[in-house]
Amino acid sequence: MKVTQPKKAGHSDVTPISLLRRLGRISLLLIAVAFVFVIFVFLTNPVVVQNASRDLEERWGEEFRELDVNLAQKVIIAIGAYLRQAKEGIPEVPRLIIDVPFREMSRVYEKRQEALEKGRLIQGPDDFVRGEIRFRDRTIPIKMRLKGDWNDHLYGLKWSFRIHTRNDEQIMGMRRFSIQNPSTRGYQSELLFFKILDRYGVMRPRYDFVEVTLNGESMGIMALEEFFAKELLEYNRRREGVIIRFDESRVWEAADSPYGEAVGWGGAFDHYGNAKIDAFGSGKIAESEALTKQYVVAEGLLRSFVDGQLKASEVFDVDQLGAFIAISEVFGSWHAVAWHNLRFYLNPVTLRLEPVVFDVTLQDRFIGIDSVINDEPMIAEILSDPQLWERYASVLRELAEMYSDGSLEEFWREEEEEPFRLLQTEFRLLAPFPLDYLDERLKSLLERAATHEAATDKTRRMYHFAQKEMFVYPVFLNLGLSGNIDDLQLTIETAIPRDVRISKVEWRSPEGREPVQATAPGSEMPLYFPARGIWSTGKRFSVPLLAPPDTGAWGLVVTAGIKGRHWVKDFAVSRVYPALKAVPVPGSTLGAQLAAHSYLKLVEPNVLRIEGGTWQVRESLIVPKGYSLQIGPGVTLQFAADALLLSNGPVRLAGKAFAPIVLEPADGKGWPGLVVMEAGARSVLEHVVVKGTTSVVTDAWTLTGGVNFYASDVQLSNCELRGSQGEDALNIINSHFELLNTVIDGTASDAFDADFAEGSVKGGGFLNIGTAGGGDAIDVSGSRVTVIGTHFENVSDKALSVGERSELDARNVTISSIGTGAASKDGSKLLLSDAKISNASFAGLTAYIKKPEYGAAEIVAQNVSIDSAETPVLVQTGSRVQLDGAEQETRDVNVDALYETVMRPGLRR
Known part of the structure; x- marks a missing residue:
């Protein structure tokens, strides 16, 4: 007789092979569920379907490559986001409905196709097309064009646009802004970087997310980024002023040549010392005496730093610039500190240049221990100033301490929650921005900061100075016209690694009159100028000029060529403002003050x-x-x-x-x-x-x-x-x-x-x-x-x-x-x-809008008597005045007429 032994507690007759089979079936089931879920998410997102294959690659493929989260985690995150959305609903987001006439839109299609064929967008002065935006209960006339240097701004249906409102209208307090695929700015990470800047008072544009429809087709969620204009300064609590930059157009011109790889990015013009300086809103600046005066100072300050005449601490706001560089270094944002992305606002009170940060692009950050300082010679030069270095190191240590005690991640996650939740409604597999890469990075940065190592290497980013005669350069010289009519000067600096020959300097008339020699009689031509060295800013020469003829419009033109070649090119010369030789705000030393003032x-x-x-x-x-x-x-x-x-x-x-x-x-x-x-x-x-x-x-x-x-x-x-x-x-x-x-x-x-x-x-x-x-x-x-x-x-x-x-x-x-x-x-409230x-x-009382970007105004008045007033209460339509609990009647008011008559400006500029 067969006797069956009773099973002992805890004993199982499951063999290893059967267990593996069961686990395999469970795994297949989970994979199938995940696959079905992903397909379901895809099919229920109309924007993903509309953007088709290229956008699918951009949206899903880039997420897989960019974010340090594996597929299983992504699926879990997506499921959680979907369930949360089902429970809480889709977050509210501003909606822009853009309408562009067919003929105008056809020009946009043609421009996009041209960019796709050439590999990048080459913008022209006639690219803007007219249309309108419906926003809330208003219809705003606009003009817009495609934007972005590279074609990642043109994939799928999420094209990037620069938008200008017309007729003095505004949208969310902005007259100029861009919309773009959130992926081009690293999804939520751009906004979160800006939140860190806010803690240190560093200027940046408004950046948010909006839902966009273009001619009836949904573009889905787009990133809205403010452009450089007066409203940006107002948002950052600054007075109206000028914002300047280095002009990168020569790099692009060189890159578009047959030998662009050698003379474009990484070539002779890819350096802040070989770039022109210009300003945003140059037309408005030219119309304003006050702004022109500020621009002269701003360009002069930046040029004095480039030329080495003034120290960084004499030119820039030390606290803000040092903090910006430190924050960029911590998060590895080399793109934010690249010379061609730097923007500076001249504070009209301090006469220091303050950074205006944009285009952080954290999806393309340094994750390892590489230093953004060593990747950008201008930043290394800035940090060679002890005051800037001390501020940089101080903020670096502060951020490291915040990361160590957890407060940095706590702040980051708190700020991330709302935009992340919104983006997940469309970008289903988007994950939180990872911060674990900061462990090794901060340790390395602190070690370098302790030895002042990072700011000493200004030559890491080597430039390719072409040695082949066939290479073509868009310009040969940095030219500038300066001085007044009685003392005009032509400044000349070689821009390329070649000796340059000037054969003519002439005043030329657009009416076709005979050219007039601009150099003094007896000046010997040609003039020769030595090749530019690898790291020098170039030796600058000055040539005195004769004044142009009294009648007609005349422009200065220099005819030059590369020494040893027979062909020459004409270069129009524009006005430049010289480097400042001293800080414009008066300064002094203790000793000098005690000597000058005996009573002190x-x-x-x-x-x-x-x-x-x-x-x-x-x-x-x-x-x-x-x-x-x-x-x-x-x-x-x-x-x-x-x-x-x-x-x-x-x-x-x-x-x-x-x-x-x-x-x-x-x-x-x-x-x-x-x-x-x-x-x-x-x-x-x-x-x-x-x-x-x-x-x-x-x-x-x-x-x-x-x-x-x-x-x-x-x-x-x-x-x-x-x-x-x-x-x-x-x-x-x-x-x-x-x-x-x-x-x-x-x-x-x-x-x-x-x-x-x-x-x-x-x-x-x-x-x-x-x-x-x-x-x-x-x-x-x-x-x-x-x-x-x-x-x-x-x-x-x-x-x-x-x-x-x-x-x-x-x-x-x-x-x-x-x-x-x-x-x-203008959006104010008076009690x-x-x-x-x-x-x-x-x-007696009045409420109105003078600057539309701020919106309506209000007054709430209680127990207020008004005697002998021409108009006791004047309320413009849209604003409000409540007097002793009673809403006052509104009417249309011509505010411009008010300020030309009864509200006289006096000495106000």
């Missing part, structure tokens, strides 16, 4: 002091960085007409009611005023009387205020500002402030202008404002301000002017004999309570 004493290691008495200030009194200034009661400083008080540290002017401090012009006519810049600590002015300021106006530097605080917190208590002759008596920018019982009296134009500031005005008064024909008492832009218990009287324009997305809360104020009591404009407005020659 060093009382502590970093404290300068002026004690009682009346002192003549015959030249500018400058407090160097790292020092503070104290002035005691009873001091009177009488300034020469061109002498200002400029402090790079905090000031404490401590007067008394019976012994005030007086700052006044020596001749009784005027002096530039007080400037405190980036002080690093709060300044205090008590019982100070400032008289007769005219504001700073030099060939290079213009400030609007007689008293100026920039990035410097301040308290003014029981002060008086009288007889200001400039645009603003007081201008506070990017600072926190308190005005306590302070009086501003007798100004030619505005009294107090707050730009991107926060603070309060308590008590005090604004009297006799705008005697030159126009002026506001309090004018705020991009600011948050509280006004309590203040008196306004005899103001030629507006007592309270709230603009450019500001918030102002005014309580218990009295306003009389004014043009307008209170105005809210006004317990106020009396009387004798308004134009309006």
Whole structure:
């Protein structure tokens, strides 16, 4: 008889082979489920279907190659995203519906086909086509063109476009922007990099995601990127100014030649020292005297750095540029710091160049330990300046510490959640951006930073200087016309590794008149110039010129050729501005200041002091960085007409009611005023009387205020500002402030202008404002301000002017004999309570739009009386005013006409 033994607990009769078979069947089942899911996702995404084979490769293939996540993880992520979408719905996203007429769109198709055949997009001046965008409840006229250097911007149906609005319209506060496939900017990573920049105050364009339809066909989710224009500066809380760049067009021209590989990228023109400098919006700059003045300084500063005449710390904003380079280094973004992608804004107050970062392209980052510094000679040159290096190393250490304690990844994931969730609705297999590559990278970077190694190698990126006679160069020389009509100069610098011969320099007329020799009689031709060396910026020569004929339009043309060849080319010469020989903002040393001002004493290691008495200030009194200034009661400083008080540290002017401090012009006519810049600590002015300021106006530097605080917190208590002759008596920018019982009296134009500031005005008064024909008492832009218990009287324009997305809360104020009591404009909000407005020659309250990019304005007024006003309340259609709970009637208002008549600009530019 067969006896069967009972099975022991835990024992199984499953053999290894059967187990493997079961696992195999389960694996096949899982693969089948995953495959079905992927196919389902594909078929339920109409944009993927529309974009067909090339877009499929771009969208799926690139994801597999770019992201450090394997296929199994991708499928799990996709399933999770799909289930989450089913539960929570699709995130809201702005929608742009673009309509372009058939004939116009045909030109776009032709341009795209040309780019696909040539391998890249070559843009021309006539590429723009007209159309319109429907956005929310508006239809906005536009012009647009294809954009992007390479054809990744043209694959599938997700083509990249540059879009300009027309008729002064805007979309989401922008007049110029681009839309592009999110893959061209690394999906969510571009936005996340920008969020890191925001923490350090570094400028960048707005960047977001939108849903786009073009002529009825869905393009799906596109990345929207702001272009370089005034609105970008406003978004970054900067004043209007100029943005400059290195012109890379010569590289592309060389690359398009038959021998492009040798003379294009990696060739003679692929270097910041061999590139022209130009500006965005050059047409607008040419129409503005103020912007032209700024451009001359901006180009001169950048050229002085390229030529080695000024140090990086004298040209650039140290904090912002050092932080930008460090952030780029940490994340391996070589593309952001490439010379041809660098953009710089000239801060009109500091006259330093600030970086404007774009096109980070983290999908093509350095993942290993390679340094982006060594890959770009200009960055290495910048970091050879000790101040820039110290800032770079400091931010590098800070980011490394954040990564070590987990706060960097926590911040990154928190910011990533919303855009990642949105992108996953279309890019199903998209994964979170990996940060684990930072482990090894940060360790290596910290080791190099400790030895200052990375900034010393400026020659790693070697250039191919062609040695074959057959190579063609688009230009031979860097040419520039400078000077005034009585002292014209032609600057000449060889641009190629060849000796160059100039055979003619002529003035030529577009009307076909006989050319006129531009060089002085007796000048020997031809002129020969030596070949450019590998790493030199080229030796620059200057040739004096004769003035062109008095009548007609004449242009300067140089005829040149490569030495040893018979053929020559004509090159038109444009105007350039020379490198600056010195920093445009006045500077000084402690020793020089002590020697120049006998009354100035060093009382502590970093404290300068002026004690009682009346002192003549015959030249500018400058407090160097790292020092503070104290002035005691009873001091009177009488300034020469061109002498200002400029402090790079905090000031404490401590007067008394019976012994005030007086700052006044020596001749009784005027002096530039007080400037405190980036002080690093709060300044205090008590019982100070400032008289007769005219504001700073030099060939290079213009400030609007007689008293100026920039990035410097301040308290003014029981002060008086009288007889200001400039645009603003007081201008506070990017600072926190308190005005306590302070009086501003007798100004030619505005009294107090707050730009991107926060603070309060308590008590005090604004009297006799705008005697030159126009002026506001309090004018705020991009600011948050509280006004309590203040008196306004005899103001030629507006007592309270709230603009450019500001918030102002005014309580218990009295306003009389004014043009307008209170105005809210351009996305601003004014809260006004317990106020009396009387004798308004134009309006008691008004709300309107002057700058469409900001949107509508509003006023909420409670317990406000308005007596003897030509128009008690004026509300432009779209804005609102609520008075004691009642909505006021709106109407169409011609704002331009207002500013040409009743709201006169006075001295405002």
